[in-house]
Amino acid sequence: MSLRTIVAAVTFTILAMFFVFTALYLSFGVPKATQMDDYIILNTQKETGTNSGVTSVVFDFRGFDTIGEATILFAAVSGVIMIFRRLKK
Amino acid sequence: MSEMSKIVRTISNIIFPFIMIFGLYVIAHGHLTPGGGFQGGAVVASGCVLLIVAYGSIWVFDRIGIGKLSVFESTGAVGFIGLAFLGLILAGVFFKNFLVGSNIIFGNIPQTLSTDSNFNTAGVLPLMNFAVGVKVIAGLFVIVLVMAYASCSKEWKK
Amino acid sequence: MIFNIPFIAVVAMIFIGLYALLFKRNLVKMVIGIIIIESGVNLFLISLGYRWFGENGGVVPIFTNAPSEVVNNAPQSMVLPVPQALTLTSIVIGVAVLALMLTLVMHIYRHYGTLDVRKIRRLKE
Numbered sequence A: 001m002s003l004r005t006i007v008a009a010v011t012f013t014i015l016a017m018f019f020v021f022t023a024l025y026l027s028f029g030v031p032k033a034t035q036m037d038d039y040i041i042l043n044t045q046k047e048t049g050t051n052s053g054v055t056s057v058v059f060d061f062r063g064f065d066t067i068g069e070a071t072i073l074f075a076a077v078s079g080v081i082m083i084f085r086r087l088k089k
Numbered sequence B: 001m002s003e004m005s006k007i008v009r010t011i012s013n014i015i016f017p018f019i020m021i022f023g024l025y026v027i028a029h030g031h032l033t034p035g036g037g038f039q040g041g042a043v044v045a046s047g048c049v050l051l052i053v054a055y056g057s058i059w060v061f062d063r064i065g066i067g068k069l070s071v072f073e074s075t076g077a078v079g080f081i082g083l084a085f086l087g088l089i090l091a092g093v094f095f096k097n098f099l100v101g102s103n104i105i106f107g108n109i110p111q112t113l114s115t116d117s118n119f120n121t122a123g124v125l126p127l128m129n130f131a132v133g134v135k136v137i138a139g140l141f142v143i144v145l146v147m148a149y150a151s152c153s154k155e156w157k158k
Numbered sequence C: 001m002i003f004n005i006p007f008i009a010v011v012a013m014i015f016i017g018l019y020a021l022l023f024k025r026n027l028v029k030m031v032i033g034i035i036i037i038e039s040g041v042n043l044f045l046i047s048l049g050y051r052w053f054g055e056n057g058g059v060v061p062i063f064t065n066a067p068s069e070v071v072n073n074a075p076q077s078m079v080l081p082v083p084q085a086l087t088l089t090s091i092v093i094g095v096a097v098l099a100l101m102l103t104l105v106m107h108i109y110r111h112y113g114t115l116d117v118r119k120i121r122r123l124k125e
Helices: A003-025 A035-047 A053-061 A063-083 B006-028 B037-055 B057-063 B066-091 B125-150 C002-022 C027-049 C068-072 C082-112
Strands: none
Touching: A003 C002, A035 A053, A035 C082, A053 A063, A053 B125, A053 C082, A063 B066, A063 B125, A063 C082, B006 B037, B006 B125, B037 B057, B037 B125, B057 B125, B066 B125, B125 C082, C002 C027, C027 C082
8 A cells, every 4th residue: 555545535534424425414405595585486487488487487487598508509510510620541 | 229019109109299298388477477489399308309210210200301391490590590681671779579568479568567367468579489499399300310210320340 | 314325325335445546557537537426426416406395306397287385385395496507508518628638648658558647657759
């Protein structure tokens, strides 16, 4: 067992203790601030016209995040094609 | 990658239309049931990757050019941004839902807390679902096709 | 304490991913470790928005064909919808990063002939 392995194991154990303490401290199933989501659930059908809460948040209430996500997909496809450009016969 | 045997090609010919119809159903009913553009696009792209595995990537790459797929993906992206700009031109606010309440297409408004499902609702959302679905299908298909074609070239070091 | 099982699963996934990223020598195994960490973070983000209700738990926030006791207590019986939308974006970003990482691994193998991290050191011509 080299010195590097012992130092890595001790660091891992200390980090794991911090993480497990946080995981047992959080409350699962009782969120603390729900005013925005209650407004979204009650007014979805009147303002957006759709029955689904998730689609109205993705495309109508927070549409700028979807524009950014489409840009990321486009940049990834461009990068993959550009790296393999020299192999085309 | 070379092609697989005749049994595999026949079965994948039979099962590919069912996968495509299920994926298009998930895209089109995104405003009524769980689903939408991204999820349905991933389902249809998985069906297209089944065809790449069954027929071999060299044969598929020579028949389907990258140029046509690039036009496909750009149509989806331009359609999505164009619908956002139409909200700015016609109604004054960027990204506004300008088809809710009007009677051009997709204009009904369901009553509050009702459990009926009508396809004719939700304004500009089904059109955005189709644009994003087309973009995701073309993007994932091109990624897998280019990586499978480049892995069997003649310049690999042994 | 028995009900915090999703958070304990998140901690386990992050530590398995960190072990695979730091202690393995193959490039493909390190990529798999990064993907396991990213899956653990997605699970954490979506389990922050759960809400208990009644004896069967919360329901997805969709009004189509919902049972009548869910619709009558409308905001309290449904799960929060905003973390689900943000997790969708995060999953797509993970797919894009995975595609670029695998492309770079293929390019490195074509240039060096090996996938061992300790042998890829100099800039070859």
